Amino acid sequence: MDSNWNTRKFIRLNRDSLCQILNLVSGDDQILVIQPNVLSLLNKLISFTQLTETTSVRKIVILDDQLQDDLANITATLPDIKVVFLIDVRLDIVIPSQLAAVAKLNQNRELNVIYCTFTTQRSNRLNTPEENGIPHFIKSQLSASYDGVVKLYGWDILPIPELGDNVLLSHLLYNGEGDNMYFPRTASMESAMRSILVDNMVNCLQSLFRQTRTTVTNVAAMGRESKKFLNLLRERISLDDDDDEELFIKDTLYGNKYQRDFKTDLIVIERDMDPITPLLTQLTYAGILDDLYEFADDGKLKGKNNVELDYRKDEIWEELKFLNFGAIGPQLNRRAKDLQNKYESRHSADSVGEIKQFVDSLGTLQERQKLLKAHTTLSTDVLNQVETDESLQFNSILELEQDFLLHNLDNRTSCESILEMIYEGDTDSTRILRLICLMSIVRISIRDKDFENFKKELIDTFGIEILFQLERLTQAGLFTSKSLLDSKQYNSKLLKEYRYISKWLDTLPNTDDQIPTAVGPHLDPSNPKEPTFAYCGVVPLTTRYIQMLYDRSVLSQNYSSQQPFIISRNPNLLGTHELLEQIYGNSDIFESGTWIPESRKKPSNGSKQKTNISGKEQNDIAIIVFLGGITMGEIATLKHLQNQLREKKIYKRFIIVSDGLTNGARMIGTSSFKRS
Amino acid sequence: MQDKLKNPSLNWERLSNIFYRSRKLCELDWTGGKNDFSTKFATSTTLIAIMGEDTLSVYSYLGALIGQVGSENLENVIKFEFDNETEKLVIVCQDAIKVIENWLPLEVKSLPVPEEIRDRDIIWDYKQGIVILKDSKDIYSVRSGNFEKIISNNGQFRLLTKDSWDCNEKMVVLLDMDNVYHFDLLTNDLENAIPNSQWHRITISSKSFVCLYNLKDEKIQVYKDPQRTLLEHTMDKSPIDIKWCGNDTIVTSFEDEIRLLGPDGSYATFWYPFEIVDLRTEVDGVKVITTNGIFFISRVESSTENIFRIGSTEPGAILLDSWKLLKEHAPRALENLKSFDLKKGVLDCIHASINEWDIRLQKILLNAASFGKSSLAYKSFDANELVKGCELVKLLNSLRKMGIFITRKQYEIITLRGLIQRLIRAHKYYECFQICRLENSFEFFQEIFLNWAITKIKLSSNFEDSELLTTIERQIIELPEKFHVPLAKIAHASFLEGRFQLARNLALLEKEPELKILELYKVDDNNLALTECLKAESPELTISLLFKLQEKLTPVQLIKLLILDMIDYSLYPYVQRNNYGFLFDFYRQIDKLIDLGQLMIKQAQQQDSIKTFVSPVEELYKKVSTDALIKQDTELLKRQDKLWNYQESLTNTFGISFTEYTLDETLSKLIEMQQERQVKDVVKNFKIGEFKFYHIKCRTLVAQRRFDDLMKFAMDKKSPIGYLPFYKRLRREGFIREAASYVSLMTGASYEKKKELLIDCKGYKELIQLAGKHKDIVGLKELYKMVPPNEPELKVMITDTINTL
Structure with a gap:
């Protein structure tokens, strides 16, 4: 099972299927017209030279307002060239207006459109020519302005690994207008946009399962959309027709005849379960970079185009990205010394053989030196910004976050600190809103007087537009007042004050480690006991929830000693409903169970972890689907959790599949129509 | 059954070095004078068609009525025959060729003679898709589904009787008064193959062997290449019929006698106690239809011959002997096995069992095969051979019970698909399922079920919709799990029959959402289509439907539908998100003032003119007093x-x-x-x-x-x-x-x-x-070090302060 999940393979599969479609479209020379939002994916898969070598694509044009002119120029010199469009309207549904415009002007030409989709997308079955049928929605939109033949080709996409082999991002969180599909700007659109997101993510997972021939055995869902997701996925899988081979495999692996020890967990969790984490300042290397510069869809940092952070090529990045930023300096230092020693070794090289060895390794040494230099520059830049840029207010915000979470400040002091920050006028609205929302959530609500005061002050400072942004945040339950809660028209995301939640789930563990700060030194940063390193000493709620599925040691110590198990190989929510009821007011949105019942035959070696002949542990695949965006910090802490479980003899390989990355700026930013 | 099993070879007849045998397929034990062979009739591999007074009836060999054609389709009928490939009944009338596609309800595909021909000529004769006109004797092919002229006669040749021409897949042979013309259907070449020769009857085998008969000389000649005569035979009496047995031997029939002709005037004879009324060539033999029963003459296969020929020392025969010995002399039986090629013996036994019709013989042969197989080294023999053999025996046996008497070779040509199609045409659905189960071929289930259900709907005009629905539902439960029932197609059929309620209910049962929705849409139930579509939770599907509905409905109707089904699901507004005109209208209609206000703000911010929008929004907000x-x-x-x-x-x-x-x-x-x-x-x-x-x-x-x-x-x-x-x-x-x-x-x-x-x-x-x-003081001293050297003044100040302290 493990080997089926060689995620790097997905890149090749995506590439091959595109080339195959392009060759299917026609053997004549082609211009490929690409919608800009497909570009970043395409760049990750194939270079232009590769594309021209394997297909008949000769030119690439971007689908924008210039398109008419570009096409006219090209067709003037190459009249027989075929125009092929490549679009992605999985989230937008609406086709780009430029495409409709081009179609309108070229009534006589055949229209070839490749669109991104998933193999399992039901609507693809509409794409068969049948009279009186219901046409595919792309076709019906085109036929509004175009009478000719529309040929649609679905390009089936698999999510590809980014940031690490076990992190698959499907880039389905933000639509063409930059609106968040999970938490859109307009509250009334939420039902539609979330349904589109869930549908796409279900298809994404189903295609993955098909590709990897995975059968899920155990499942857990946390959250409303997650539960919907799980039900939909199961229903769709049940509609799948298995071929005989598939049935045979399933019967052998999971049937009653044989003892089985294959487990594949599917855990679905969503942003609403933990609204706190993305509001916090991130402290991992990757997280801090994301906060300061933001990772674009193509995996590069905005405004730092010369820095290429590819975990497959850059071992320093691969090792450091999820460490606390405070640990980066020493690590880089160690590497520098190491590198120096290697260079020095030439002095001790006496024999021709040794010298040859040194010369041979020179290439990789230079390569390493280059990487080391890049990372040193990058982290120095970060350090400079954090220490000197007043608009960031990095340390004071970090301090406030910590105080809020620890419940160190009373209402008045909390408000005053935020107001002072507003008055000082250095900090942008997004950072202020993050703090206000954080304060509201950890206390369930804000006192009416403060609530109104905040609104007034924010409008005075940032203008009237912010009022509507605040409205949106209130509708989302991120910023509420006591009387609004009492009116029952509005809710808070969490119904229990954070100080209780943090106690029950021990999210603020009293480790002996000094609470890490961004720049200060702290103890043994490379091997922390608890995953508090990604934020200001706090373990993300989501991480604790996922831990809770397997390991109840935290709950049994801090919540109730009556736990149905302490450690379990199957993810299980048993006995947590009371806790979740208290936090969310509704435990129906949580669900765990098995899709393939345990075989009746008990494994002969008891419940011991299966070890193969070489004595190496086998990992169960545990797919963690994260709806509504995941933060860098959460990825880092989940990785830590995986190792923590390993110490307790639960061998899981966490594969994170998420619709996209999020952080405070993105989350608050998308609540406004104005997004820079 | 108690009689001792006879060696089947006892009634074999030898022609040169090949054995032939005649076996009885079935009795023609029919009641009610149907076997009155004075009337016209036609046979196929599994069916017999008989012309009654004003109806044409089709029966299985066991006499079960499959279907009937009434007089309205029999006007000016010239002849009728079964198509060799599909076994569909073809009725040849003077002005049309009618193919019976389905018996119940009767579905006739009529191919009328084109008008330009009808004015001057009519059909004279028809054989397997080749038509000859009466007056002109022009030849047409209807194999492609319409009349295509292949030979214009223009007085080139004259055909005296309907026996003086024949055709197969590749060629047509015409007996002119003095010439024999060959027409190649692939190259469209007409060639005078044997000039100046007189022949009166002809029959061609499927492998293009041509057999000619001269009435005057009572001479039979066989050739493939006209230049080289393969066989010449002078008869002592004139045969009633001449046909091919398989594709390599000539059979002649007399009143109660069948002769198989061999080289050099040799022949083998089979006698029958009843009058022979017809011969029918099959791929591996010939069927003899007598007034009392149907017999099948075929060559004895080599495997059977090896085992049962008197005095045979072939491996198969020894294996069978050894097996028989096993009970009494086990050691000798085992010893025997070493003395011959065991593998060949096993294979012979398996093949022979498939060729036998007697169940007892089949058992003996398979037992012997199994016995021999167990002594073979592992891997030297593929055990699947035996399993496949057994399955085939089982299949052929059960087909025989259904009245389908076919041999292995015939089955290979008909194939499972062909068999199913024949059974579906005869409405033998239960048998279809049985055969599929025997063959483990579930891919035909869908087709069978679909045909059953559609026929059921078409034929049950006096049933209520609900009755039909329960009948169909009950059958669905019987089907194996995970099997997709094409309910949408059934729904469509009932829609065409005017059963709208049934169509709707059937469509609702369809598992594949897109088929279901399409069908509901076709039934014109937009509301139901939309609600079902929403259940599939596939926004792309829903939006495709909505776009289609948008074309079909007026804007008011569409909005009504949206309000009815999607009031809290904003998919359509999402798609129209940049169509402010629509959205303003829509939100106003459904009284969502807050959404309307936010929409205004969105537009304001996009246009960067927030000021103009604030007071309308304020007005709107004032109306929402409850929030x-x-x-x-x-x-x-x-x-x-x-x-x-x-x-x-x-x-x-x-x-x-x-x-x-x-x-x-x-x-x-x-x-x-x-x-x-x-x-x-x-x-x-x-x-x-x-x-x-x-x-x-x-x-x-x-x-x-x-x-x-x-x-x-x-x-x-x-x-x-x-x-x-x-x-x-x-x-x-x-x-x-x-x-x-x-x-x-x-x-x-x-x-x-x-x-x-x-x-x-x-x-x-x-x-x-x-x-x-x-x-x-300490602080000051530290400061002293900190102060830059170019500031002596400060240094003095520090020392002064320290001194004063």
Whole structure:
């Protein structure tokens, strides 16, 4: 099972299927017209030279307002060239207006459109020519302005690994207008946009399962959309027709005849379960970079185009990205010394053989030196910004976050600190809103007087537009007042004050480690006991929830000693409903169970972890689907959790599949129509 | 059955070195005078068609009625025959060729003679898709589904009787008075193959062997290549019929006698106790239809011959012997196995069992095979052979029970698919399923079920919709799990039959959402189609349907539908998100004022003209009195209005536009312009807090470098925000000297804090004084080291202070 999940393979599969479609479209020379939002994916898969070598694509044009002119120029010199469009309207549904415009002007030409989709997308079955049928929605939109033949080709996409082999991002969180599909700007659109997101993510997972021939055995869902997701996925899988081979495999692996020890967990969790984490300042290397510069869809940092952070090529990045930023300096230092020693070794090289060895390794040494230099520059830049840029207010915000979470400040002091920050006028609205929302959530609500005061002050400072942004945040339950809660028209995301939640789930563990700060030194940063390193000493709620599925040691110590198990190989929510009821007011949105019942035959070696002949542990695949965006910090802490479980003899390989990355700026930013 | 099993070879007949045998397929034990062979009839591999007084009936070999054609389809009928490939009944009339596609309800595909021919000519004869016209004797092919002229006669040849031509897949042979013409259907070449020869009857085998018969000389000639005669035979009496047995031997029939002709005048004879009425060539033999039963003459296969030929020492025969010995002399039986090629023996036994029809013989042979197989080395023999053999025996046996008497070779040609199609045409659905189960071929289930259900719907005109639905549902339960029932197609059929309710209910049972929705849409139940579509939770599917509905419905109807089914699901508004006209309308209609307000704001921000939209939004918000948040926000919008009005007046007063400013910026601007009165107004009218005022003023003054004003402002009264913000602001802007002067004002701060701040802004002078006050000698000494060497003055000051201490 493990080997089926060689995620790097997905890149090749995506590439091959595109080339195959392009060759299917026609053997004549082609211009490929690409919608800009497909570009970043395409760049990750194939270079232009590769594309021209394997297909008949000769030119690439971007689908924008210039398109008419570009096409006219090209067709003037190459009249027989075929125009092929490549679009992605999985989230937008609406086709780009430029495409409709081009179609309108070229009534006589055949229209070839490749669109991104998933193999399992039901609507693809509409794409068969049948009279009186219901046409595919792309076709019906085109036929509004175009009478000719529309040929649609679905390009089936698999999510590809980014940031690490076990992190698959499907880039389905933000639509063409930059609106968040999970938490859109307009509250009334939420039902539609979330349904589109869930549908796409279900298809994404189903295609993955098909590709990897995975059968899920155990499942857990946390959250409303997650539960919907799980039900939909199961229903769709049940509609799948298995071929005989598939049935045979399933019967052998999971049937009653044989003892089985294959487990594949599917855990679905969503942003609403933990609204706190993305509001916090991130402290991992990757997280801090994301906060300061933001990772674009193509995996590069905005405004730092010369820095290429590819975990497959850059071992320093691969090792450091999820460490606390405070640990980066020493690590880089160690590497520098190491590198120096290697260079020095030439002095001790006496024999021709040794010298040859040194010369041979020179290439990789230079390569390493280059990487080391890049990372040193990058982290120095970060350090400079954090220490000197007043608009960031990095340390004071970090301090406030910590105080809020620890419940160190009373209402008045909390408000005053935020107001002072507003008055000082250095900090942008997004950072202020993050703090206000954080304060509201950890206390369930804000006192009416403060609530109104905040609104007034924010409008005075940032203008009237912010009022509507605040409205949106209130509708989302991120910023509420006591009387609004009492009116029952509005809710808070969490119904229990954070100080209780943090106690029950021990999210603020009293480790002996000094609470890490961004720049200060702290103890043994490379091997922390608890995953508090990604934020200001706090373990993300989501991480604790996922831990809770397997390991109840935290709950049994801090919540109730009556736990149905302490450690379990199957993810299980048993006995947590009371806790979740208290936090969310509704435990129906949580669900765990098995899709393939345990075989009746008990494994002969008891419940011991299966070890193969070489004595190496086998990992169960545990797919963690994260709806509504995941933060860098959460990825880092989940990785830590995986190792923590390993110490307790639960061998899981966490594969994170998420619709996209999020952080405070993105989350608050998308609540406004104005997004820079 | 108790009689001792005879060696089957006892009634074999030998022709040169090949054995032939005749076996009885079945009795023609029919009641009611159907076997009155005086009337016209036709046979196929599994069926017999008989013309009655005014109906044409088709029966299975066992006499079960399959279907009937009434007189309305039998006008001017010339002949009827079964198509060799599909076994569909073809009725040849003078002006049309009718193919029976389905028996119940009767479905006739009629191919009329084209008009330009009909005017002058009619059909004379027809054989397997080749038509000859009566007058012109032009030849047409209808194999492609329409009349295609292949030979224009133009008086080239004359055909005397209908026996004087024949055709197969590849060629047509015509017997002219003095010539034999060959026409190649692939190359369309007409060739006079044997000029100047007279023949009166002809029959062609499927492998294009041609057999000619001369009535006068009673001579039979066989050739493939006209230049080389393969066989010549002079008969002592004139045969009633001449046919091919398989594709390599000529059979002649007389009243009760069948002769198989061999080389050099040799022949083998089979006698029958009843009158022979017809011969029918099959791929591996010939069927003899007598008034009492049907017999099948075929060559004895080599495997059978090896085993049963008297005195055979072939492996198969020895294996069978050994098996028979097993009971009494086990050791010898086993010993025997070593003496021959066991594998060949096993294979022979398996093959022979497939060729036998007697179940007892089959058992014996398979037992022997199994016995022999178990002594074969593992891997030297593929056990699947035996399994496949057994399955085939089982299949053929059960087919025989159904009245389908076919041999292995015939089955291979018909194939499972063909068999199923034949059974479906005969409405033998249960048998279809049986065969599929025997063959483990479930891929035909869908087709079978579909046919069954559609036929059921078509034929049950007196049933209620609900009855039909339950019948179909009951059958679905019987089907194996995971099997997809094409209910949408069935629904469509019932729709075409005018059963709308049934169509709807069937469509609802369809598992594949897109098929279901399409069908419901076709039934014209838009509402149901949409609600079902929503259940599939596939937005792309839903939107495709909505786009289609948008074409079909008026905007009012569409909105009604949306309100009915999707009031809380905003998919359609999402797709129309940039179509403000539609959305304004829509939200107004469904009374979603808050959404409407937010839409306005969205548009405002995109157009960067927020000001024009705020008061309409305010108006809208006022109408929503129940929402606590909106109520609050209405107040804030009012306040904004007030600000704009005030800014308007400022703009008028000062001639600079204020309207783009926020309140804070307005205040800051006024401070900058030193309009103290207005500043006070703003603070009062907009209830600006002291804290904020101090921050703003401090910030503005620093930005303008009005340091004296700043100091005055700071000293005017004790700053409510303390002096750290002053310090910070100055320090940030780089005015360190000015910043230092505010440190001493911070009365609440500790010495350590102040020291830190002063060091940071290089306020050494102030620090020395401060340290002096705090008697911090250590601090001073440290400071001494810190002070840059080009500041001797400071150094002196430090030493002085230390000295005084």
